[in-house]
Amino acid sequence: MRQLAGDILFVNLTNRTWWREPTPKDRLLAFLGGRGLNARLLWDYLKPGYNPLEPDNIVIFGPGLLSGTAAPSSGRTTVTCLSPATGLYLKTSGGGQWGAELKFAGFGYIVILGRADGPVYLWIDDGKIEIRDASKLWGLDVRATDLAIKQELGDADIQISAIGPAGEKLVRFAAVMFSVYHAAGRGGAGAVMGSKNLKAIAVRGSGSVAAAKPARFHETVLLARKSLLSDSAAPGLARYGTSGSLNGVNELRVFPAYNFQRSCVDDVYPLTGQYLAEKGYLKRRVACFGCVIGCHRFSTVERGTFAGSYAGGPEYETMSALGGGCGVIDTAAVIKANELCNIYGLDTISTGSVIQWAMECYEKGDLGRKELDGMELRWGDGPAVSQMVRKIAFREGIGDLLAEGVKRAAERVGGETYKWAVQSKGLEQSRVDTRSAKSYALAFAVNPRGADHLHTETFAEFGLSPEARALITKIAGDEKYANPYTTEKRAEIVRWHEDCYAVTDALGFCAFSTTALYGITPRFMADLFSAATGYHIYEEEIMQAGRRVVTLEKCFNTRMGAHRKDDTLAWRLMNEPSPDRPDTVAVNSKAELDRLLDEYYALHGWDPQTSWPKRSTLDRLGLADIAAELEGAGRIGKE
Numbered sequence: 036m037r038q039l040a041g042d043i044l045f046v047n048l049t050n051r052t053w054w055r056e057p058t059p060k061d062r063l064l065a066f067l068g069g070r071g072l073n074a075r076l077l078w079d080y081l082k083p084g085y086n087p088l089e090p091d092n093i094v095i096f097g098p099g100l101l102s103g104t105a106a107p108s109s110g111r112t113t114v115t116c117l118s119p120a121t122g123l124y125l126k127t128s129g130g131g132q133w134g135a136e137l138k139f140a141g142f143g144y145i146v147i148l149g150r151a152d153g154p155v156y157l158w159i160d161d162g163k164i165e166i167r168d169a170s171k172l173w174g175l176d177v178r179a180t181d182l183a184i185k186q187e188l189g190d191a192d193i194q195i196s197a198i199g200p201a202g203e204k205l206v207r208f209a210a211v212m213f214s215v216y217h218a219a220g221r222g223g224a225g226a227v228m229g230s231k232n233l234k235a236i237a238v239r240g241s242g243s244v245a246a247a248k249p250a251r252f253h254e255t256v257l258l259a260r261k262s263l264l265s266d267s268a269a270p271g272l273a274r275y276g277t278s279g280s281l282n283g284v285n286e287l288r289v290f291p292a293y294n295f296q297r298s299c300v301d302d303v304y305p306l307t308g309q310y311l312a313e314k315g316y317l318k319r320r321v322a323c324f325g326c327v328i329g330c331h332r333f334s335t336v337e338r339g340t341f342a343g344s345y346a347g348g349p350e351y352e353t354m355s356a357l358g359g360g361c362g363v364i365d366t367a368a369v370i371k372a373n374e375l376c377n378i379y380g381l382d383t384i385s386t387g388s389v390i391q392w393a394m395e396c397y398e399k400g401d402l403g404r405k406e407l408d409g410m411e412l413r414w415g416d417g418p419a420v421s422q423m424v425r426k427i428a429f430r431e432g433i434g435d436l437l438a439e440g441v442k443r444a445a446e447r448v449g450g451e452t453y454k455w456a457v458q459s460k461g462l463e464q465s466r467v468d469t470r471s472a473k474s475y476a477l478a479f480a481v482n483p484r485g486a487d488h489l490h491t492e493t494f495a496e497f498g499l500s501p502e503a504r505a506l507i508t509k510i511a512g513d514e515k516y517a518n519p520y521t522t523e524k525r526a527e528i529v530r531w532h533e534d535c536y537a538v539t540d541a542l543g544f545c546a547f548s549t550t551a552l553y554g555i556t557p558r559f560m561a562d563l564f565s566a567a568t569g570y571h572i573y574e575e576e577i578m579q580a581g582r583r584v585v586t587l588e589k590c591f592n593t594r595m596g597a598h599r600k601d602d603t604l605a606w607r608l609m610n611e612p613s614p615d616r617p618d619t620v621a622v623n624s625k626a627e628l629d630r631l632l633d634e635y636y637a638l639h640g641w642d643p644q645t646s647w648p649k650r651s652t653l654d655r656l657g658l659a660d661i662a663a664e665l666e667g668a669g670r671i672g673k674e
């Protein structure tokens with residue numbers, strides 16, 4: 036078990052000490068690993084009143100429990116901290132090879148405490164730990180940092196997670212980058228690393244990760260792999276990546292364009308994965324550790340204004356945020372902006388969101404050429420988008436305002452600009468128009484990290500594959516609920532996906548294998564957990580553990596002061612109907628959201644007045660100590 040879970044490495048940057056502790060078995064069985072155990076460590080070490088960008092914040096890295104094994108698509112790592120964007124709970128995750136390497140070095144978690152008195156990076160070479168000087172790395176972009184560390188340590192196979200200039204400059208949506216092109220992007224974990232003067236974590240491991248019951252584990256891995264590859268949507272995801280779904284999403288009128296002023300674009304083809312492949316931008320497919328799908332890709336631009344650019348993806352979210360959202364229907368321009376986000380260490384979703392908010396401010400006269408450093412920031416201007424990305428990363432001119440995120444930027448500019456700041460809890464909304472996707476609307480409103488899909492991905496509600504429709508039938512009792520426009524059964528659909536996603540993250544699986552493709556079912560996850568740990572667990576029990584994690588995250592935000600009123604959506608989506616659904620008034624109204632929230636809190640056993648979990652609910656989930664602390668603080672739900 037110890038070999039599978041890895042130890043917890045604590046690093047105090049303030050006094051440059053470190054120590055290791057075994058991962059407690061009871062915690063592992065309760066919270067599964069990865070995101071789950073990270074959440075429990077955050078609860079234990081971070082108290083109310085702490086500040087996201089001060090030394091008292093902590094940042095935790097936790098690969099999934101099965102990362103480093105042969106379980107398919109299980110190589111993801113969760114990064115957990117207090118978010119500089121929201122001041123609330125943040126978990127964000129990234130792919131690549133880094134998490135598996137950390138497990139090979141014998142560690143399952145790294146807890147970073149304090150702040151170094153100058154730039155440093157952490158070097159983990161199996162059991163040997165060094166906190167090294169990073170003065171020469173400070174200011175370098177992610178690509179250059181990756182190269183410089185590998186040269187300094189003399190090993191090209193070292194795995195590196197790093198921040199770019201955006202993290203150093205405390206941009207509130209700075210990403211932690213793994214292996215250069217894989218981002219733990221959302222919520223600003225990169226800025227937390229920057230605030231600690233921690234430039235990078237380099238890892239080399241020579242061990243392996245063993246299952247308690249190897250034969251049973253191997254047999255289940257083969258079945259799970261077969262199941263994943265037989266999903267009808269698997270070949271399309273492998274061939275065209277996540278942006279292969281743009282056509283369908285655009286047709287459903289849930290593809291946000293022009294800063295959510297529209298719900299589709301007239302010609303989406305140049306932003307699709309199909310176009311990337313057919314026009315020769317796509318150079319190769321890329322897979323995270325142990326992945327049998329390989330949806331991540333690598334693209335280059337060989338001609339024109341952006342010749343010489345190269346980047347991972349671009350993914351669906353990036354094509355939308357830096358493309359359609361800004362009115363840029365130009366493949367090469369998006370690849371360029373994507374590349375800059377990757378090497379400067381920025382979340383592409385939030386970056387695109389603040390740029391399109393500024394474009395609308397320019398259009399409406401709230402920001403003029405003077406405030407925009409002499410620029411004319413018009414819809415569709417690809418080179419201007421790239422210029423803005425750089426300004427944000429380095430906090431130059433207008434970039435200093437935009438680096439604060441749309442919520443704070445709108446508060447500073449004032450007037451009516453908050454109406455088109457599309458965010459909730461302070462996080463810019465990811466790229467689904469929730470006016471016409473009601474499970475997403477509820478999931479985004481209640482998401483503890485803000486309006487975003489990578490906590491509860493309810494893609495199945497679109498019913499775009501037989502497997503998606505079968506899942507909705509299993510959850511809601513009828514295939515007719517595979518309809519994003521209906522508000523019926525949304526609470527049930529959201530709660531199931533919350534549980535499943537928490538298990539997915541805890542074990543290290545990629546959500547594409549569980550909630551976009553559906554081959555890795557909860558049953559497979561329970562069987563793999565059982566064979567890997569030697570502790571038998573049923574499907575219902577592993578989903579219950581997922582709910583324990585979701586509830587703990589809710590408790591964390593409750594302790595930080597969050598309330599029902601925080602579970603909401605952006606002003607625009609609650610007040611301006613989509614112009615691209617002339618068949619109906621497509622909007623997220625207060626009355627509709629209130630009804631969905633009531634149903635959702637009731638399903639969870641949370642108090643509908645406050646949204647706070649009840650004592651009986653927490654006791655039932657084995658969270659009695661959490662309940663006692665909330666009760667002591669007067670923040671427990673009424674029975």
Ligand code: SF4
Nearest residue numbers: 323326329330331545
């Ligand atoms: S499906 Fe894509 S994102 Fe997920 S593990 Fe595989 S390559 Fe990585």
